[in-house]
Amino acid sequence: MSTSLVDYLTELRSLAPEKALEPELKQNRQEQNIKIKEDQDLRAGAVLSAIIEEGEGEDCPQLGDLVYVHVTVRTEEDDVLYSTRSQEGGNGQALAFLIEAGKRAPRAWEIALKTMHLRQISALKVKPSYGFQHPDCQMKPPNGVPVDEILCFEIQLVRWYPAAQVKALPLSNGTYRRSLKEGTTWENPRPPFEVTFSCSICCPSYDGLQMSGFRYFETEAEVPLTAQMGSGQLPPGLEAALTSMTLNERCVFVVEASQMGGPGSPATTSGQDEKDVCSILPSPPNAAAQVEVEVELLNLVQVRDMIGDGSIIKRRLILGSGEFPIDCPVEDTTVRVHYRVRPMRLLEGQTILAAISKRSTATVSSSTSSSSDWVYDSRHPVSNSNEGLQECSPLEFDTGCGEMPNGLEQAVKLMVPGEVSSVACLPEQAYLGRDDVPQGMVADDVAEFEVELVSFDRDGHWQTLSMEERFILAEKLKAKGNDLFRAKKYGYARARYERLQRMLDSTRDYTSQSEVERMDAFKLAVLSNLALCCFHQSEYTVSIMYTTKALEHDPSSIKLLLRRARAKSMNGDHALAEEDLAASKEMGPDESLSQEIEAELTANKRRAKAAEIKQRDTFKSFFNR
Known part of the structure; x- marks a missing residue:
């Protein structure tokens, strides 16, 4: 016999014996078995009962009723271990619990109480398995009461409230x-x-x-x-x-x-x-x-820790109209708000939540209150005071595009129209890393906003819109991106284009070839515009990626080839840029484009030469050390 086989058999002998599998019973069958066993136990004397004093009326408490009882616990030798009755050393307060619900009492009590009338007193002699040791019992025994001995209970039902009125x-x-x-x-x-x-x-x-x-x-x-x-x-x-x-x-x-x-x-x-x-x-x-x-x-x-780490705390000041979350701009859309902002000073080690709690009575509307410490107010952006100034129209922006601090935007998404909320944000959720810090604040200030959601566009979820509604929404978003691009707000324009691109790419439910072609035309325009935005943000690698994707939709586009060549040249890929420029020349461009191509060829050669000189100087300085 091989050594490996001997080792294997030895290992098998050392294993613990397998436990016999218990049959898996359905819930009703388990309940039946428990009931049968309980009946058997009761017939065997697990719980013995006798009436000491008759009660009143005919009714008895039932499953789920809230009962109030007095209980005295004695040993078999009649020594009192515990009592709720004042005359027996207790506190004189009735004990309350639900029958067979909530925090369960000893099973013997539940069985007895379901047959008792108001003010009835019964004596019970109970084995441990139906006292505090019963598997359903969650009530802890009073101090000094043993759980593993036969106990005698004297129990009086003093009042109960029906299950329809109460619950655990x-x-x-x-x-x-x-x-x-x-x-x-x-x-x-x-x-x-x-x-x-x-x-x-x-x-x-x-x-x-x-x-x-x-x-x-x-x-x-x-x-x-x-x-x-x-x-x-x-x-x-x-x-x-x-x-x-x-x-x-x-x-x-x-x-x-x-x-x-x-x-x-x-x-x-x-x-x-x-x-x-x-x-x-x-x-x-x-x-x-x-x-x-x-x-x-x-x-x-309503106070919300918006993302669970204490960095954005939203506190509702005034109720709006509508149902949460149905009437909230949860999906990215155009919202119109009024808001004001001020720095929030925290004590050392103090959290935003603790600071807000200390001024929980300051529930004033942003439309009526005024304070000199607000550094910006969209209602009166040129002054902190509202005296003698005409109120401005609500500020409009698109969520999901980064136009506003993330903390403010996250809060607005969970507001209903007309609601006014206070929003406190740590610097990373406010103005840290942004270029729109209000005068009177610095980027690493904790910010407190007071914002009112005036209204929002209910565009609907992209996947639930009809194809024609999607085309209308796509045109609207593209136009907003174009406006921002023309205003040289490339980051915000890019955010809108990227949002639109995600929506376009998620579309699968076409019903005709014309719908596919219209959607592809939108994809081409969006990818081309994204490439331009990234180019102006000096993100040339990303610009090349978007231009390449756009060329998949329109391989014969000279403009796209020229755009990609320019991005490659700026990225230092001069040889690849020259290849794209040569390919665009072969496509037979018109005179205007030919001039652009020639100008870019010249610029690419100049950049390549400058890069070569720079590289040579770098090596020269390295070897001269």
């Missing part, structure tokens, strides 16, 4: 909400939005009637709270509650005390000072396990 917040740690008044919008606040709300916080009452227990905090009638979400001003439980609300909605939330700044909160477990984490709300009483929070969301200010 997703991804929350035992937070439940009951809506009292519907909201008026669809938008939910989220970090870093700013919210204004009224708030009342109390401990659960003994009888489970919401908001009737000990009230330890309440906002004054005319003095609501304002905070920025995600900044640490609010405890995590309240912040999670607010993210589930809409404007003008009023709700009651049941929140674990640890999520409201109490013992075991993220602040205390991380060693961070509670005051630093939640500065506008007091912590719950130490004895509280849960609290009830009644909140009405009075206002929300």
Whole structure:
């Protein structure tokens, strides 16, 4: 037997034995199996129950209902380990949870409660597998309560709210909400939005009637709270509650005390000072396990970290008209805006978001407010003051073409007409590297814009337009590029041509040869114009590339050959330039073009000779060192 075979067999013997594959069951079959096993366990005595005191009425809580209960936990020897009842050493506050939903309670409680009536008291003797060790149970046992022993529970149902009124917040740690008044919008606040709300916080009452227990905090009638979400001003439980609300909605939330700044909160477990984490709300009483929070969301200010790195922060000041994002200029198009700009001074180590948060009350319209520190205002570009001056028309520009600082452009794309927003940008998203820095600012300033989107062209998405609509839009974009080229704004013209080229190249759904020919004519014109723009920007290699592509559409064009020859000559490729010039001469140009060709031949020879002399001088100086 070969050595390699022996090694292979030895390796096989050393492998761990394969585990038997469990059959993959469908969801309903799994649920049936769980139900069958539970019935078997209950018949075997996993949960024994007895009624201590009869309840009232005929109804019982059902799946998803929010129940309030009192619980006493005892050992088999009748020693009290824990109780919510004050007469047995508890805090006197009813415990709230959802039946078979949210943060699940011990399974024995859920089974018993679905057969109990209001104010009924039942005694349960429960094996560990149906207590805190049940796989569905997410509730932690109270301190001193063992999970691996038989426990006796005395449970009283004091109140419940139907499932239609309540729900568990997703991804929350035992937070439940009951809506009292519907909201008026669809938008939910989220970090870093700013919210204004009224708030009342109390401990659960003994009888489970919401908001009737000990009230330890309440906002004054005319003095609501304002905070920025995600900044640490609010405890995590309240912040999670607010993210589930809409404007003008009023709700009651049941929140674990640890999520409201109490013992075991993220602040205390991380060693961070509670005051630093939640500065506008007091912590719950130490004895509280849960609290009830009644909140009405009075206002929300949309604040967006536009690209996720804190370099562009947009804060909405005035609502516009329309639906987000349907009525936003998300696609590149022509927009009309008014804006003003000023430098923004940050403290050492301060972020833009933190600076904006400190002046969150400055929600004034750019059309009515004035301030001497604005260095440019498109409404009155010749003066910072609007006194005695006629307001200018909105400023028009095309997004996606680099005419405006990137931060301003990104913000405008997510605005609706009539909206006014404040946009703060780090230098690289504002004027750094640009040649249009306003007087009174320098390129590496943090910039704050206040912009109003007046209107925008709804060109529609290129792929959804008819072919005729595409031709109209292509002509419009080409004309804008031509105007900019004639104004010697080569960078902006190039951006429009490049945008148009991408749109033309994406077209595949032709229905006739004439459409193909019309589109090819646009491609030829755009490529030729791009070559000219790049030439004027001294990007000769790119100019050569675009001219070569244009020649693929029109190989007999003397003008394109001459243009490419000129770019090659300027790029130092004098021999290649001469080849293109010779080829253009052979095509029989007219007198005007013949003169251009001869002039370029002369210029190319002069450049070649100058390059040769320069190279010779370079070598000479090298060897003379």
